Amino acid sequence: MTAAARAGRDRTPPHPDLATITLQQVLEALVDPVRRCIVRHLHSTGHDVACGTIELPVSKSTATHHFHVLREAGLIRQYYAGTSRMNALRLEEFDRAFPGLLPALLAQRDGDRDA
Amino acid sequence: MTAAARAGRDRTPPHPDLATITLQQVLEALVDPVRRCIVRHLHSTGHDVACGTIELPVSKSTATHHFHVLREAGLIRQYYAGTSRMNALRLEEFDRAFPGLLPALLAQRDGDRDA
DNA sequence: CCAAAAGTTCGACCCGTGTCAAACTTCGAT
DNA sequence: ATCGAAGTTTGACACGGGTCGAACTTTTGG
Numbered sequence: 325m326t327a328a329a330r331a332g333r334d335r336t337p338p339h340p341d342l343a344t345i346t347l348q349q350v351l352e353a354l355v356d357p358v359r360r361c362i363v364r365h366l367h368s369t370g371h372d373v374a375c376g377t378i379e380l381p382v383s384k385s386t387a388t389h390h391f392h393v394l395r396e397a398g399l400i401r402q403y404y405a406g407t408s409r410m411n412a413l414r415l416e417e418f419d420r421a422f423p424g425l426l427p428a429l430l431a432q433r434d435g436d437r438d439a
Numbered sequence: 440m441t442a443a444a445r446a447g448r449d450r451t452p453p454h455p456d457l458a459t460i461t462l463q464q465v466l467e468a469l470v471d472p473v474r475r476c477i478v479r480h481l482h483s484t485g486h487d488v489a490c491g492t493i494e495l496p497v498s499k500s501t502a503t504h505h506f507h508v509l510r511e512a513g514l515i516r517q518y519y520a521g522t523s524r525m526n527a528l529r530l531e532e533f534d535r536a537f538p539g540l541l542p543a544l545l546a547q548r549d550g551d552r553d554a
Numbered sequence: 555c556c557a558a559a560a561g562t563t564c565g566a567c568c569c570g571t572g573t574c575a576a577a578c579t580t581c582g583a584t
Numbered sequence: 585a586t587c588g589a590a591g592t593t594t595g596a597c598a599c600g601g602g603t604c605g606a607a608c609t610t611t612t613g614g
Contacts, residue, residue, distance in 0.1 A: 335610080347549045348472060355466040356602080376560065386603055388562055407560045407611045422547060428539035432462045450580080471572080491590060498574055503592055505572090522581045522590045 335404045337395060342414070342421040345398040350422060353397035358382055359390050360434060363399060366413040367430055374408035450519045452510060457529070457536040460513040465537060468512035473497060474505050475549060478514060481528040482545055489523040 354360055358380055365378050380387050391411065394400045398421070401412045419426055469475055473495055480493050495502050506526065509515045513536070516527045534541055 347475075347544070347547045348470075351466065351470040352601095355463075355470045357463060358602090360462075374560085382602085383604055384561065385563080385605080389602075392562095404561095404611090409561065422543065424539050424543035424546070428537065428543050429462070431539070432537060434462045467571095473572090489590085497572085499591065500575080500593080501573055506591095519581090524591065 337402055339401055340396060340398050342398045342417050345421060347422070349397050350399070350425070353393050353399060354429065356390065356393075357434075358386075359394055360429070362390060362394060362411075363413065363426075364430065364434065366400065366411060367415070372410045372412040374405070374410055376408065452517055454516055455511060455513050457513045457532050460536060462537070464512050465514070465540070468508050468514060469544065471505065471508075472549075473501075474509055475544070477505060477509060477526075478528065478541075479545065479549065481515065481526060482530070487525045487527040489520070489525055491523065 354363070361380065362378055366373060375387060375391060380390075382390070391400070391402065391409075395402055398418060399414060401414050403410050403412075415426065469478070476495065477493055481488060490502060490506060495505075497505070506515070506517065506524075510517055513529060513533060516529050518525050518527075530541070
């Protein structure tokens, strides 16, 4: 039993109910190229993945920020495995709330050069 | 005689080829609630519509800006009819370039309260 | 027990973009 | 020939959001 478990400490961050997510929130989350990169990576490698294993062109603190935004927008689920924070795409759940949106985006080729 | 008259009086603004539009550009265009409001309005009323006939919570100059962004993102076509600038959704064209994206967005209910 | 690994939190900064008012342009009607 | 309607253009401004470094926390490994 870990110290955290003994202390009742829950390191699992809160996850919003997808019914409470607005389209505005989703678009604000997905408009950032770095965050789309994360979503794409999670989608291509079918399995969950730790934050650090995705190479991003930003610092660690910025990456944390992006994961936070994605989680708040209902796009990913996060949980701890040791010191690593794992990330999973909430694919079916999300598609039930916003049908067709994620497929349409993922199908699109997405050169990360900005506008 | 004005320069425009000498040039043949073409007040029609330039429209980008949809093949040159990036996903980034599209998302940046659609992340703004006012611009989504315009797109929705154009979609619900099947026919073309003048800028002024869409009631928006912004000034005229800001509205001009929004229409400009939508046009540059390949979402609308604009042409003059007298003093009125008409707007048409480039629906089929756009859906060929970004299949399913616009349908997925339009199908979504979109309370314009922000995140 | 100590140190390294993996993220998070906390300011701070800065650039983009949405906003408006004012002046201007173009067209249609009178 | 003039006036009003409809947009555009041009600055200017403000706020948000992406960015970073530094300090901190928690867990694992030696």
